[in-house]
Amino acid sequence: MATQSNITLYTEGTPNGLKISIALEELGLSYKVREIALTQHEQKEPWFLEINPNGRIPALTDIDEDGNELHIFESGAILQYLVTRYDKDHRISYPVGSREDWEVTCWLMWQVSGLGPMQGQANHFALAHFFPLLGVETFPLPIPISAAPLTSLHVGYMRTGFAPENEKSNNTYALNRYVHETRRLYRVLDTALAKNASASTTSGQFYLVGDRCTIADIAVWPWVAAYKFSGLATIDEFPFVKSWLNKLLEERPGFERGRNVPKPHVHLAMNALSEAELDERAKYGVKWIQDAMARDAAA
Numbered sequence: 001m002a003t004q005s006n007i008t009l010y011t012e013g014t015p016n017g018l019k020i021s022i023a024l025e026e027l028g029l030s031y032k033v034r035e036i037a038l039t040q041h042e043q044k045e046p047w048f049l050e051i052n053p054n055g056r057i058p059a060l061t062d063i064d065e066d067g068n069e070l071h072i073f074e075s076g077a078i079l080q081y082l083v084t085r086y087d088k089d090h091r092i093s094y095p096v097g098s099r100e101d102w103e104v105t106c107w108l109m110w111q112v113s114g115l116g117p118m119q120g121q122a123n124h125f126a127l128a129h130f131f132p133l134l135g136v137e138t139f140p141l142p143i144p145i146s147a148a149p150l151t152s153l154h155v156g157y158m159r160t161g162f163a164p165e166n167e168k169s170n171n172t173y174a175l176n177r178y179v180h181e182t183r184r185l186y187r188v189l190d191t192a193l194a195k196n197a198s199a200s201t202t203s204g205q206f207y208l209v210g211d212r213c214t215i216a217d218i219a220v221w222p223w224v225a226a227y228k229f230s231g232l233a234t235i236d237e238f239p240f241v242k243s244w245l246n247k248l249l250e251e252r253p254g255f256e257r258g259r260n261v262p263k264p265h266v267h268l269a270m271n272a273l274s275e276a277e278l279d280e281r282a283k284y285g286v287k288w289i290q291d292a293m294a295r296d297a298a299a
Ligand SMILES: N[C@@H](CCC(=O)N[C@@H](CS)C(=O)NCC(=O)O)C(=O)O
Pocket: 014, 015, 016, 017, 038, 043, 055, 056, 057, 058, 073, 074, 075, 076, 112, 292
């Protein structure tokens, strides 16, 4: 049975949002979910900015011991808040100050400052998110891979991403920068997981730190699950990442439940779509992104 809490999670089905619902499920906490309509820019409304001044999901509210409402934002801070307050028996954490605890912090920071932003930018230039609520805008045919110094092993083929028509020629450099950096980060992850695989548990599962799944694994998992959004056509060249990704889902009901909050998870299934199908879906995000960029520039 779930442990009662006063938590409300403000979220959407994006990698940063899924980190928190997976952690809440792994901790067995009850919580309310408030879905934020990103495509309607609800995250920029004054009431939400009171909770997260940065105007992005995820954010979380809770009540402290003195009855005051807490506002926690930034996915890394939320994960640390959850384990500090609710993981006294270290189900997804290690004792504060231990060697393993610092290792978890290192990987958490690696994810929030490296993997997330780099993969996010690779996504921006390589492929749009799946936003089924917006109307379809005109969208050009993808440029063939031969137009860019990227290989088909790493990248499906050149995509035009969210850029406006007259700025698309800038995309080759940006794609090179962010997709290759994303791929480098996956290699770092694969090497770390390979080391831990040699000390794996009897089930054969291995984690980023030590003998248990922690907020480090939880922070990284939803981003890896969305690898194709970031221009990586496959993760076959990273066998430990691939095995870790699949086994966490197979073995931990918290991942299965958490990835489906606030709506069914789409990213893993989308990894199996053809390039043409992905391009078709990419159309939906273009207007949303360009509107948001224009508004931020004018502010
Ligand atoms: N550093 C932030 C990033 C949050 C973030 O970028 N959230 C995205 C969804 S994954 C968002 O809210 N985008 C809406 C927008 O940019 O307006 C975190 O880790 O929480």
